[in-house]
Amino acid sequence: MNVRSLASLGLASLTITAWAKDDASIEGVVQLPPPTVVRALNQRYGTNVEAALTPSNPPAAVVYLEGNFSANAKPSDAVAQMGQKNMLFAPDLVAVHTGGAVQFPNLDDTYHNVFSYSKAKRFDLGRYRKEEKPSSVVFDKPGVVTVHCEIHDRMRGTVLVLDSPFFQKTDSAGHYRIDHLPAGHFTIKAWVNEADVRERVVDLKGGGRLHLDFPAK
Amino acid sequence: MMFIVVAITGATVYLAENNLRANQQRLLNAQFQDQLRSFLAVQDLRSSAVAEKCREISRSVRLRAALEEKDVDDLYRNALTELQDVFDPSLGATNSDDERIRASFFRFLDVNGAVLSPGDQPAGEVDPQALARTLIPTGHEPNDDDQSVAFIAINRGNDPSVLRQIVLTKIQGWDGNDLGALVLGFSMGQTQVLGGHGAEIKSGIWLNHQFYVADLSASDRHIVAQRVQSGFTDAGGNFIVELESGPHLLFYKALRSRVATAYDVCLYPLAESLREVRALRWEIIGLGLLVLIGGFVASSFLAKKLSKPVDQIVATSAENVTRREKAENDLVEVNRELEKALVELKATQQQVIQQERLSALGQMAAGIAHDFNNTLMPILGFADVLLQNDAMLDDKTEARRCLEMLRTSAKDAASVVSRLREFYRPADSNEEFPIVDLAKLVQQAVSLTEPKWRGLTQARGITVDVQTNFKTYPIVAVDESALREVLMNLLFNAVDAMPEGGCVSIETAIEKDRAVLRVADTGTGMTETVRRRCLEPFFSTKGEHGTGLGLSMVYGIIERHRGQLEIESTLGKGTTFVIRLPLAQEIEPSLASDAMAAKSKSALNVLVVDDEARSREVLMAYLRTDNHSVATASSGREALEKFRRRSFDLVVMDRAMPEMNGEQTARFIKQVNQNIPVILLTGFSGQIDEGATPAAVDVVLNKPITLDALRRTISKVVYVA
Numbered sequence: 010m011n012v013r014s015l016a017s018l019g020l021a022s023l024t025i026t027a028w029a030k031d032d033a034s035i036e037g038v039v040q041l042p043p044p045t046v047v048r049a050l051n052q053r054y055g056t057n058v059e060a061a062l063t064p065s066n067p068p069a070a071v072v073y074l075e076g077n078f079s080a081n082a083k084p085s086d087a088v089a090q091m092g093q094k095n096m097l098f099a100p101d102l103v104a105v106h107t108g109g110a111v112q113f114p115n116l117d118d119t120y121h122n123v124f125s126y127s128k129a130k131r132f133d134l135g136r137y138r139k140e141e142k143p144s145s146v147v148f149d150k151p152g153v154v155t156v157h158c159e160i161h162d163r164m165r166g167t168v169l170v171l172d173s174p175f176f177q178k179t180d181s182a183g184h185y186r187i188d189h190l191p192a193g194h195f196t197i198k199a200w201v202n203e204a205d206v207r208e209r210v211v212d213l214k215g216g217g218r219l220h221l222d223f224p225a226k
Numbered sequence: 227m228m229f230i231v232v233a234i235t236g237a238t239v240y241l242a243e244n245n246l247r248a249n250q251q252r253l254l255n256a257q258f259q260d261q262l263r264s265f266l267a268v269q270d271l272r273s274s275a276v277a278e279k280c281r282e283i284s285r286s287v288r289l290r291a292a293l294e295e296k297d298v299d300d301l302y303r304n305a306l307t308e309l310q311d312v313f314d315p316s317l318g319a320t321n322s323d324d325e326r327i328r329a330s331f332f333r334f335l336d337v338n339g340a341v342l343s344p345g346d347q348p349a350g351e352v353d354p355q356a357l358a359r360t361l362i363p364t365g366h367e368p369n370d371d372d373q374s375v376a377f378i379a380i381n382r383g384n385d386p387s388v389l390r391q392i393v394l395t396k397i398q399g400w401d402g403n404d405l406g407a408l409v410l411g412f413s414m415g416q417t418q419v420l421g422g423h424g425a426e427i428k429s430g431i432w433l434n435h436q437f438y439v440a441d442l443s444a445s446d447r448h449i450v451a452q453r454v455q456s457g458f459t460d461a462g463g464n465f466i467v468e469l470e471s472g473p474h475l476l477f478y479k480a481l482r483s484r485v486a487t488a489y490d491v492c493l494y495p496l497a498e499s500l501r502e503v504r505a506l507r508w509e510i511i512g513l514g515l516l517v518l519i520g521g522f523v524a525s526s527f528l529a530k531k532l533s534k535p536v537d538q539i540v541a542t543s544a545e546n547v548t549r550r551e552k553a554e555n556d557l558v559e560v561n562r563e564l565e566k567a568l569v570e571l572k573a574t575q576q577q578v579i580q581q582e583r584l585s586a587l588g589q590m591a592a593g594i595a596h597d598f599n600n601t602l603m604p605i606l607g608f609a610d611v612l613l614q615n616d617a618m619l620d621d622k623t624e625a626r627r628c629l630e631m632l633r634t635s636a637k638d639a640a641s642v643v644s645r646l647r648e649f650y651r652p653a654d655s656n657e658e659f660p661i662v663d664l665a666k667l668v669q670q671a672v673s674l675t676e677p678k679w680r681g682l683t684q685a686r687g688i689t690v691d692v693q694t695n696f697k698t699y700p701i702v703a704v705d706e707s708a709l710r711e712v713l714m715n716l717l718f719n720a721v722d723a724m725p726e727g728g729c730v731s732i733e734t735a736i737e738k739d740r741a742v743l744r745v746a747d748t749g750t751g752m753t754e755t756v757r758r759r760c761l762e763p764f765f766s767t768k769g770e771h772g773t774g775l776g777l778s779m780v781y782g783i784i785e786r787h788r789g790q791l792e793i794e795s796t797l798g799k800g801t802t803f804v805i806r807l808p809l810a811q812e813i814e815p816s817l818a819s820d821a822m823a824a825k826s827k828s829a830l831n832v833l834v835v836d837d838e839a840r841s842r843e844v845l846m847a848y849l850r851t852d853n854h855s856v857a858t859a860s861s862g863r864e865a866l867e868k869f870r871r872r873s874f875d876l877v878v879m880d881r882a883m884p885e886m887n888g889e890q891t892a893r894f895i896k897q898v899n900q901n902i903p904v905i906l907l908t909g910f911s912g913q914i915d916e917g918a919t920p921a922a923v924d925v926v927l928n929k930p931i932t933l934d935a936l937r938r939t940i941s942k943v944v945y946v947a
Contacts, residue, residue, distance in 0.1 A: 124288070126295040155291070162287045165400050 033213040036186035037221040039179050039199045041068040066097060068201075071104040071169050072185045072223070073176030075196040075208070088112050088145050091156065091166050093121045098156060098166030104200075106174045110145040113156075122159035129170055130154045153203055169200055183223075192217075199223040235521060239514030243507055250506065254499045262477055262492060265429070269490070276327055276412055277373055280395040283308045284372075284408050293334065293397055293405040301334055302347035305408075312410075315350040328413050330390060333357065334397075335407040342406070352378070352390075352411060360392060361409070372396045375481070377433045377488050378411065389431050389438035432478065432489040439491070446470050454478070454491070472497035596775050600714060601639040607677040608632050633932075634670060634710070640930045641707035659703040659787070661810045664734050664741055665696045667706065671713035672732070679721045679730075688727035692717070695733045700741030703810040708783045715776040716745040716803050722768060723749030723801060741809050746802040752795040760793065829853045830944065831872075835865040835879040835891065836907070841929075845878060848933045862886030866894055874902060876944055878936075881908040881926075892922035903943040907931060 044067060089103045094116040103111055113123045115137055123143070124133035129152025134143045136159075148154060148170040156166035169176075179185040192215040198208045207223045283289070286308050292300035306313070314328045331350025334342045339361065341354065360378045376392045390411040399405045430439025437451050446469045453467050453476070462479040475494040608628045611618065618624045672692055679690040702709075713732075720730040728748035735742045752760065752767075759765045763778040784791045789807040832854050834845045842858045849856045857874070859865035862883055869877070877895055881888035892904045904922060909929040919926050924943045927935065 124291070126288075126291045126297045126300050128295065128297075131300075155294070157287050157291045159287050162285065162290070163400065 032188070033190040033192055033215060033217045033219070034186065034188040035190060035197065035211070035213070035219040035221055036184075037072075037223065039070045039072060039183040039185060039201065039207075039223040040225040041070060041179070041181075041183045042201065042205070042225070044068055066099065066101045067181035069100070069102050069181060070179045070183065070185075070199050070201045070223075071102065071171075071176055072179065072187065072197065072199045073104065073171050074173050074187070074190060075198050076173055090114065091168065092116045093123070093158065093164065096161050096164060098158075098164055100178075101166045102169065102178065103166070104169040104171055104176050104178055105148055106176075107151050107170055107172050108147065108149055109170070110147045111168055112145040113143050115139050115141070115143070120160060121164075123156055124159060125154050125156050125168075127154040128152060130168070136160070167202075197221060232518065235514055235518045238517070239510055242514075243510040246506055246510065247503055250499070250503055254496075258475060258494055262494070265492065266479070266490075269429070272327065273375075276391070276393055276410075277395075279312060279327065280373065280393045280408065280410055283410075284395040284397045289408070290397060290399060290405060293336075294399055296336075298334075298342050298345065299347070301342065302344045302349055305332060305334070306348070309410075313350065315348055329410045330413055331411040333409045335361070335394075335409060337404050337406050339407070341409075350411065357392075357409070361394070372398075377431055377481075379433065379436060379438065389433065428493040430491050430493075431481070432491050437491065439493070442493075443470065450476065450491075450493070454489075466496065467493075469493075471495070473500065597642045597711060597779065598639055600711070600718070601635050601642060604635040604674045604677060605632055605639070608635075631673060635674060636930065637932060638707040638710055640928075640932075641705070642711070659705050661701055661703050662706050662709070664700045664702050664743060664807075665694075667704075667709055668694055668696075668713060668732050668734060668743070671710050671717060674710070675714050675717045675721075678718065688725070690721055690724060690727050691729040693729060693731045695731060697733065697735040700734055700736050700807075701810045702741045702787075702807045704787055704807065705783070708786070712780045712783050712805070713743075713745070715780050719776060720745060720747035720749065720801070723747050723751075725750070728800070736809065737806070739809055740806040743805040743807070744802055745805075746800060748800040751797040751799050751801055752793075753797055757793055757795050761791075829855060830875040830940070832856050832876045832878060833859065833865060833868060833874045835859045835862065835877065835883070835888070837861060837880065837883045841880060841907075845931075845936075848931075848936050849878075851933060852937065862888070862891035862894075865891055866898075869895055869898060873899075876940065877902055877904045879904060879906055881906050889920045889922065892920065896922045905939055905943060 087109070089105050089109065089111045090113075091101070091103045091111055092099050092114045096117065096119075099116070105111060113121075113134060115121045116139065118139060120136045120138055122134065122136045125131060129150045130146065130148050132146050134146075137143050148168060151170045151172045154168040154170060156168060158164040175187055175190055177185045177187045190213055192213050194210070194212050196208050196210050198206055200206050205226065207226060209221055209223070211219060211221060213219065283305070286304065288304040289301060289308065292298075292304055309329065309332060312327060312329050313332060314330065329350070331352040333344065333349060333352070336342055341357065341361070356378055360376050373393065373395045376394070378390050378392050390413065393410050393412065395408045395410075397405045397408055428439055428442060430437055430442070432438075432454055435451070435455070437447050437454065439447065439450075442450075449469055450467060453465070462477075464475055464477040467474050467476050473496040475496055477492040477494065478489045481488040481490050608631045612625060612628050613619075618628070672694060675692075679692060717730060717732075724730075724747055730745065730747045733742075733744040733746070735744070756767060760767075760777050761781045763775055765778075781791055784805055784807075787807055789805055792804040792806075793801065794804070795801040829852070832849050834842055834849070834856055835858070836842045836845065837860055839860070842860070846856045846858060857868055857872075859868050863886060865877070865879065877892070879888045879891060883891070888906050888908075892906060895902055895904060903924045906920070906923040906926045907929055908926060925939050927939055
């Protein structure tokens, strides 16, 4: 771990302590859809036939506190990672605070070419291999960014760019826990996919612990 | 003469030329078909190349991503990259002889089929309205094909000669849902030069009543359009069109297209081949003239040679006259021989008929044997049962039942033998039958055949069930034993038809004025062929076990009774025999009370003459039953002695006796007393039939004789006469 990451960790802890006085927490379960079945789409290039059979990522969702907290909080310098492994984005769902950065390392032995045409962030990293470390991408607008690989048409990742620093990705069973939340009246959303975003309105009290489940619609 | 030679030569030349021309035409056709085939193969290849190219492009991740994000700029920009080796906007509204696959425009459609405007991006020129018109039927139509083809005309002034093949390819997202479509407008490969004669196939498209083809003058195009207007009816075909540039063979083939029917049209110039045909014709005519001149020279030689034999013919004509006379004589002789042969032939024919009759008699005998065995079986069966079962023998009712069975069977056996006679004497149309209860007959037949189907059940472990169902009790006038035989035959057949066991049901009913008898089995049934033939004599499905006579016998008996026989059979389901017999009008009291009448009359003195002791015993027993007094004689001589000593009322005598036979004895008896009735018994049925009773005999009775028959005969000759 280099100095830069240490510094960013320090900054992150500072951010958290800024809200520490309210220190509410919320936890629960998001009911997740079953794991997606791997569809062997027509491969544009016949180089990765076996890859079509690898399992896809386990399902997950992102739970976050809605609201614009940018005025109160500086974006984290922590760099999230969305690697490419076994012809898949791993993980294929990453959430970042607006202004946050994501790195896309290639962990496979073949070329990948990560790009997005999404409105929230348009970028194209070009083709690169394992050794070539791509520069990280900063996501400066909130929104859903769909990430593709030009070479492998089955690869698909999502970067969820949120205005809120209060978010948590669930585990594959749907469990989440967000600590150090401010008190107040909020909308809490669970983002499963673009077509499935569930929301609940909560009143958070200082030091309170809340259990909140998001059953499937 | 000369005229004939000229005509023949002319005809030969004509035929030769025709033949050659037809050959040439065939050759040409074959050649054309070959060229066309390779041309179409090239076109097919091109089509599949285009299709594959479009599919490949539509799978581009970038295009799909852009379409998903509805990012039209990125969409068209990326498409330019993807299409760089195909797309050539400079083609514009021109035709290209370029062999490569070139697209002159491309567009993207959104998921609803609406065209996404390329904006400032270069995407080639196309009339948006024309494109929209072409695509209308495609947009919302649910279509499983990922690709479809249409054609669009690109207007260039007033000359609509430029045509584009539009290939629409669906674009699907990562989850398999439709994102939209890619439309590519390809220039059509127009002309192909394909070896041979330097003839060039022109290819074009017929679409919306317009003919799009390169390098064809406006007037030629017009001619083709006019021909085509009425000519295209099928999926493909060919005909000849006369264009300004010469005759062409036009070939057309319907194209798979989403819009109005389009045809691939090929034009093949015939000028070259016609020229060849013409040259060929002159060659043949020249050759013909040569043959003609040669012919004249040869014929003049022949004429001189032929004039000599004509003189000789005149000289020998006198000789011919004598020859003809001889020939006429020969003819008369031959005719006579032929007539003789005809007579011989007729005689032979008679012989053949006679032999046929004899062999039929033999066959009949076989049939009799068959039936006789059938009737013997219950006799032997019940006799066996009685002899081996003391308890049953002691049980009077049971024993009596068995004995009655024995008697019935024995009677039937007798009637079987009696039918030998019927074989050469057709059934008497006025034959009168006793009146019988059909249901009773059925019951008897079932009992008589019981040993067979019961035995089968035990021997082979299969179950054969025989059921009777008497809806009504029809009374019919029939030959009892014959009808019993019919029933037994049908029952045996039914049992044989059920190798796995099953059920035979026998039903009696009255329908209109007929008695109906149904014998149905659940057996194997018959095929239509078997059903049609089963009544023929010697037709059997039982192989060695069948004589093929059972059913033909049945048919004969039914016919004799003026009845009908119907057969219904379903293979695998079973067979039903339906017998319809005329109902008896009423029971004649005289017939019914005959036996009673005979019994009530006074006792007679009867002389029984038979050389066989057992026969004498039976006759004696019969006569004593009716209280007649009986004297016996074992020969004709003894009979005469007894007859002279005392008077008798009646003589019953066997026909076949040693020394003096029955007829002779009868004659002597009649000499003594004219009024003594004589009943002659005969075991050789058929040797004397009732129609030819010997003069000295009153009645001939066929052996074996039943008590009833004897009573009836006695009452006839003694009391009635």
